[in-house]
Amino acid sequence: MKYVDEFRAGDLAHGLAAAIAREADPAHTYNVMEFCGGHTHAIFRYGVQDLMPANLRFVHGPGCPVCVLPIGRVDNALELACDPRVTLCTYGDMMRVPATGRRSLLKAKAEGADVRMIYSTQDALRIAVENPDREVVLFAIGFETTTPPTAVVLKQAAAAGLKNFSVFCNHVLTPAAITHILESPEVREIGTVAIDGFLGPSHVSSVIGSQPYEFFAQEYQRPVVIAGFEPLDVMQATLMIIRQLNGGRHEVENQYARVVTREGNRKAQALVAEVFELRSSFEWRGLGLVPYSALRIRPQFAAFDAELRFGVETKPARDAKSCECPSILRGAKKPTDCKLFGTVCTPESPIGSCMVSSEGACAAYWTYGRFRQQTRPAARSTEAAA
Amino acid sequence: MKYVDEFRAGDLAHGLAAAIAREADPAHTYNVMEFCGGHTHAIFRYGVQDLMPANLRFVHGPGCPVCVLPIGRVDNALELACDPRVTLCTYGDMMRVPATGRRSLLKAKAEGADVRMIYSTQDALRIAVENPDREVVLFAIGFETTTPPTAVVLKQAAAAGLKNFSVFCNHVLTPAAITHILESPEVREIGTVAIDGFLGPSHVSSVIGSQPYEFFAQEYQRPVVIAGFEPLDVMQATLMIIRQLNGGRHEVENQYARVVTREGNRKAQALVAEVFELRSSFEWRGLGLVPYSALRIRPQFAAFDAELRFGVETKPARDAKSCECPSILRGAKKPTDCKLFGTVCTPESPIGSCMVSSEGACAAYWTYGRFRQQTRPAARSTEAAA
Amino acid sequence: MTAHDARFVGGAIPLSGSVDMMHGSGGRATAELVQALFVRHFDNPMLRAGNDQAAFQPPAGRLVISTDGHVVSPIFFPGGDIGSLAVHGTINDVAMAGARPLYLSAAFILEQGFPLADLERIVVSMAAASRLAGVPIVTGDTKVVERGKGDGVFITTTGVGVVPEGVDVSGDKARPGDVILLNGSIGDHGIAILSKRENLAFETEIVSDSAALHGLVADMVAAVPGIRVLRDPTRGGLASTLNEVAQQSRVGLRLDEAAIPMKADVRAACELLGLDPLYIANEGKLIAICAPADADRLLAVMRAHPLGQEAAKIGEAVADDLAFVQMRTAFGGERIVDWLAGEQLPRIC
Amino acid sequence: MTAHDARFVGGAIPLSGSVDMMHGSGGRATAELVQALFVRHFDNPMLRAGNDQAAFQPPAGRLVISTDGHVVSPIFFPGGDIGSLAVHGTINDVAMAGARPLYLSAAFILEQGFPLADLERIVVSMAAASRLAGVPIVTGDTKVVERGKGDGVFITTTGVGVVPEGVDVSGDKARPGDVILLNGSIGDHGIAILSKRENLAFETEIVSDSAALHGLVADMVAAVPGIRVLRDPTRGGLASTLNEVAQQSRVGLRLDEAAIPMKADVRAACELLGLDPLYIANEGKLIAICAPADADRLLAVMRAHPLGQEAAKIGEAVADDLAFVQMRTAFGGERIVDWLAGEQLPRIC
């Protein structure tokens, strides 16, 4: 596959690994947070960590759109799904996300709720057109990548005058969350979090561009390198962060220049601005309330807003007490530090947000990376060393 | 079972058979029509014909409520069943009745229509109460026995102010049909039909009493004996007809005195009169249009009339051309005279009305009685002789 | 493994709640379900081996194999459940060759959302039935279908058995003059099921006759190795089973209605619903056809067995090219006893 | 019989239209369906005998029995259908004991309303697969469930086979140092199925690899009777199958990602849907584990067979108390290859 396979080539990996090993200062520890689950996934699936020196540690951030949705909103989606009039459409990833009482959309479906897995927002629209007697609700989630497709379908529904289609909007914004990680009061409670640099979102940035990170890099004096999701992208961007840190710089750099520009996709941005407006605050699972970090449907499209149509009220709902996700998402703890990891909390039956999607830190750790320390006593990886 | 087993006792049967054999005049043929399928069924299931002399022949009448419903009305029921809003409730017997194009409610159900088999009209009401979002239609069929239960449930629905319940009324009246058999112009086309006497309806008469047959017996000079549905009842009533014929009488007699009175069930009659009114004419499958032979829902209960609620229009629909039911129902032909019998037309896949229910003449003949002539060459039965 | 290791190998997936698509995915959830339910309750070395098949050294003799899917509704009924039924049904089909059943396989098709507690109850019941019969369930399979594409649980069992030397039972062996024997009252299973159907609900003390008949059969073939036909009149009832045999053997069969054992409850329920008990399903009954000379001995052996105490001679085979089943009614007349036509629906007329 | 008689015995029930409850009633409609479809197409003496079981004289040797329920959706897919799959699936599970499959049984659970034409197409396909494989379907069963309580058709097949003298294959026999072989590319079946699912539809030339592997296995056990493990990586994919074997044998397994054959279409489709090909189902693949000394000979035999032309060594067994499956990635790193967790859903992240 062109523009895919080239960026997974093992031979180039060895060159990059050698460069990183050479350039990483043995006197320092490099804590690099990959914000995106896409990076987390690549690191574990391809074994990138094995190619890193012991003093380079990846901190797995909150960047999985499924994991960050707070329990209260998943509860809302469940309520909608259990309304006998409603056909709830959502992406496959959302099906297993645990809500209050370990319920999930998959379980609701098993109990008879009409929940449909869609591949694209267009599928939801088609289902609404084909089932005029059903209230079709798109349970819309995700970052800046999935938001424009939701905007498109909302405009199409409005143009067609569809009466039985609405959107339960849960789109969130990544720059606000990245900022929040270094700024929130919770960080102080958890303890000192040493994050030296950030791998910036790749596909999100294809829409919003690299510009939105510039304020952050300056304000918090941390390098941000927009990085592709292929393993060589991650390695090259890591090298770029090391070089910035070694050189005392804190800039926004763009490793993923083949897709990301400074300004992003203007047409998509305009569509989003037309249909959505900022929420003053929104809860992120594991992070708590984050100001100006989410979108809601504008009044012009109120007829298609499921929150209004069905009087959705989000009640506060707590995550499991022993779940260490908040600390893990900020880099203060590792998945194996959690008492529930692998016993009560597994991908088949997740407790916390980090175990939900294959991009969550706990899930990736479980699926691809656990127990290197036991099967490979030679401590090359930071997990083994920790 | 008390009041059942006594009337199936083989020893009494032999006495009655001997009496009939003695009293039946060898110089005469006795053609006795049992109007009711219940009698037909008893005759075949218990082998009553085997106990009769060769010159006594049972002519199987049209008295099966399922068989007499014209195709057009079954088509209507199918249309209702296929309306996605509708849950159609009906008795098990109706499920297999063939409509135009050999469709049936059973097939519609197989294709996804919401058709429910009920045991009692009360079940239909309960389904309506439990499913307020469904249009529950009771496909009501039958003679004077099933009509009062429909009346009860209509009054209950009205009292409860049920908004989602209605009745598709197809109740028919037996005296009109009996009269019609001897009077209709079709009889002339078919040829001379020699019916010497009638076994009168048993359970129908428990509701309407024996009085309604008196005019008929006088007008057409034929004996009518109301007979129970147990085999001994049939035999005793047959003996009573022979005696009337031998004595030149043509009266209404009541063999089924343990249940039937001259006036019937006044409370049930009043309920029926309150809820239903006469139709000026109604089609009977196999008989054609019969004047004043059916009921419709009175205007006071129009809100519960499915014909009005769903704008039901009954279109003329033809039975299969080669089906001999019209002649069989009038005693002019036997089931084996039909070219389709047993080849194209079987109980699994009936063509005409007489093959539909196990009480239809063709079905009873097929299931219990066919081919005695082949396995028992000694011609004791009239079929063999014919 | 240390406690610490176990934690990394993966905690048990909770076996509470209901069947999930993941239980049929072939992944860890499937493996855990199989271990926690099937291997645990059916418990035998072949199943514990964990292979996709069971291996065994067969005894000498001809083998038989038989399979049946079980789809009963309701799943739990008076006198049994789909699990015990699935064990008995296939044991009986194997036994109807005169064979001794050796092993069973069980394939489950589960509907998403089916309560795991109900599944466990069924598995426990199967395990008990299999143990009591001495026929272990040695291999199996589990699939899960989406809600609305199944009906709780379907169980297909397959059995293998071995036929004793000198026994040759088959539906085509009935000869004119042969005697038809039945081991007890008809219709119990079907009426027990119907009594629990919504809408039809009526009160009766009838329980299903569901039972494994191989012990009875073993006694019968030991006493009369030349027994000609054995068959269990399950769905379609006595009437359909006899029609099958009549056609296979090209003989007529004549029944004596008065001789057919039937419980008062079954008769009454059939009258109430307009059903004919000859077409009602049985799950612990068999018909045997043997030479006239063997009939009394066979009847005595049947009556000596707990499952044949009410055994009776119910008719005989006659020469008839058309292979009709006919019956002398208790009333004194004669009638054909046809195949079940369509399905039996409760009727009003 | 004269033509006149035939008319009284009952005309054929039309086999047009769709499955009706009466086809499962056990009455004449069931008998006719069985004759007109199953007996006619599967056509063999044991089935024609019309008994509720098949009897046969087994060859000498240990026997194996295996069963699988088949619930695939869509029922017809590129490269096969539920019928051929049901034949191949059970033949393969029997063959994975190193055995020669002898006979199959087939139990159908049909949904009311399923087109009879589709059923016939499936039966014809099963018959062809069974004939080509030389493994006849000798007994069966048919049940019908109400609409909304099934999914068109489910088929449970059970197979019996005989293990050649000296062969002893089992999932618990892998030893550290043993070599893992695979007979061809992974994921073809699962991707062919997914490509036809509504919503996911994509264009690919991939067809299911559904095939009967007993011929290949016969060659393999003839060349290397001491072969330790055979298993077909069906649902759950290569990853789940290897985890099963690792746990049974209490060894670690190490794969070499670059050595695992995979078609470009499968790779691309998996990328598109966010799926991992290691977890995608196969229906014509097997893994074999053998002693290192036997590996080259076994590989050569596999490559000489039409169903093993792309056979490859894909890894080895290692000592590991935790019985992990691990993989050296094509990229150069290492990862655990876990059981499939939950079920694989197409994902956006």
Place this chain on the structure above:
Amino acid sequence: MCLALPAEIVSIDETRETAVVALGPVKKEISIALLEEVSVGDFVLVHVGFALHRLSPEEADRTLALMREAGENPEAEFAEGSAP
């Protein structure tokens, strides 16, 4: 047509206008909305879950007697009482 059976009333629920009837050992709840009055111990004719009419034990006995008579005494006529 009109499958109906005599069954004995074993209990009555006046408010719901229902009764439990026994048909041999089998019991079933039916509606008695169509009957003027009915008592435990009465036999009623049950059709589609409704009692249609009471059964007269005296008439039943009389009918059986007549049947027996007909068999025994070929020339016996039916009693006048059985005419409608």
Place this chain on the structure above:
Amino acid sequence: MCLALPAEIVSIDETRETAVVALGPVKKEISIALLEEVSVGDFVLVHVGFALHRLSPEEADRTLALMREAGENPEAEFAEGSAP
């Protein structure tokens, strides 16, 4: 997050704002409603059935070149062009 892949446009339906893309040998229909303009032969980033952005072949080549360089020449700095 945000699973997305570069795929080549093989045909365009202007009226429906859709295109068929090829990912290796696999083809799929997607929406191009989010792109200003796009031509057959372009590579686009596909996410949940939508094209999010065009891919620049030149930048891809440049990135690969830099990767190769880093491995070969330990001291090579990244070209200015790759900064945002």
